[in-house]
Amino acid sequence: QSALTQPPSASGSPGQSVTLSCTGSSSDIGSYYYVSWYQQHPGKAPKLVIYEVSERPSGVPDRFSGSKSGNTASLTVSGLQPEDEADYYCCSYAGSNKYVFGAGTRVTVL
Amino acid sequence: QLQLQESGPGLVKPSETLSLTCTVSGDSISGTTYYWGWIRQPPGRGLEWIATIYYTGSSFYNPSLKSRLTISLDTSKNQVSLKVTSVTAADTAIYYCARVNVLAFDSWGQGALVTVSS
Numbered sequence: 001q002s003a004l005t006q007p008p009s010a011s012g013s014p015g016q017s018v019t020l021s022c023t024g025s026s027s028d029i030g031s032y033y034y035v036s037w038y039q040q041h042p043g044k045a046p047k048l049v050i051y052e053v054s055e056r057p058s059g060v061p062d063r064f065s066g067s068k069s070g071n072t073a074s075l076t077v078s079g080l081q082p083e084d085e086a087d088y089y090c091c092s093y094a095g096s097n098k099y100v101f102g103a104g105t106r107v108t109v110l
Numbered sequence: 111q112l113q114l115q116e117s118g119p120g121l122v123k124p125s126e127t128l129s130l131t132c133t134v135s136g137d138s139i140s141g142t143t144y145y146w147g148w149i150r151q152p153p154g155r156g157l158e159w160i161a162t163i164y165y166t167g168s169s170f171y172n173p174s175l176k177s178r179l180t181i182s183l184d185t186s187k188n189q190v191s192l193k194v195t196s197v198t199a200a201d202t203a204i205y206y207c208a209r210v211n212v213l214a215f216d217s218w219g220q221g222a223l224v225t226v227s228s
Contacts, residue, residue: 001173003156036214038157045206045221046149046157051214089157093213097170099159101149 004028004090004102011108012080020105022073022090028100030071034093037066037075040104041086049088050075077107085109112136114207114219121225122201128194128224132207139188140165145210146190148181150203151221158203161192162210197226 005023012018022029022037029035035053038046048057050066053073063078073092077084090102118130130148139146147162161181163169169181180193190207204223208215 032213034213038215045218046215047218048214048216051212051216057216091157091159091214097145097162098172099147099162099213101157101159103156 001094001098001100004092004100006088006090006102006105008103009106009108011110012077013110014080014082016080017076017078018080018107020075020077020088020090020107022075022092022102024071024073024092024100026071028071028092028094029068029073031095032093033068035066035068035073036091037064037073038089038091039084039086040089046089080109082109112209112217114209114217116205116207116219116222118205118222118224120223121227122197123228124198124226125196128192128197128201128226130192130205130207130222130224132190132192132219134188134190134207134209137209138185139183139190140185143211146183147208147210147215148190148192149206149208149215149218151206152200152203160205163190199226202226 037050040046053068054066087104089104113135148160163181178195204221206221207219209217
């Protein structure tokens with residue numbers, strides 16, 4: 001059960017879009033439609049922003065969108081706002097009631 | 111409104127057993143819809159899934175930690191507990207409990223920092 005691969009950092013100016021990648025394997029992302037994304041501000045608990053690859057929980061702005069192709073999932077944040085500056089973690093179901101997280105991407109709003 | 115609150119010792123000595131409790135309010139852990147789980151985050155590092163449990167008591171563990179873990183439910187107190195045996199400095203982390211819904215962690219507690227040190 002290896003961790004999912006995420007780039008360590010990404011950045012964008014206010015109003016721009018940023019897309020974060022999350023690469024797994026045929027044992028996790030490639031096999032299941034259960035990829036979720038979490039936003040974590042410093043000193044705070046993670047917050048679910050995307051589940052089932054592209055679904056947004058109630059209250060999450062539609063600026064957040066998700067997708068998947070093969071073994072790679074992506075999170076796009078459109079119309080970047082200062083409050084979007086945070087760490088973002090992907091997570092995939094890996095079968096047999098197991099889960100695997102990525103190492104996280106730090107998003108900086110320039 | 112769902113709330114999860116972790117509690118634990120704060121400081122544990124190496125080789126001892128770490129015990130954590132998550133008190134759930136606003137939902138019943140005996141319900142059939144959700145699972146309940148634990149995730150940890152070492153200081154300055156990423157998230158790691160530890161364990162998940164269903165109301166039936168069926169439990170599931172991270173293979174890399176399985177031999178040292180026990181997750182359990184106390185339905186009378188609406189609590190989810192986690193025990194980690196033979197701790198080392200590598201177990202120093204913030205431990206979060208969370209509700210599992212459609213195979214995602216949709217609600218999280220604030221976390222409990224546990225430091226392993228003599």
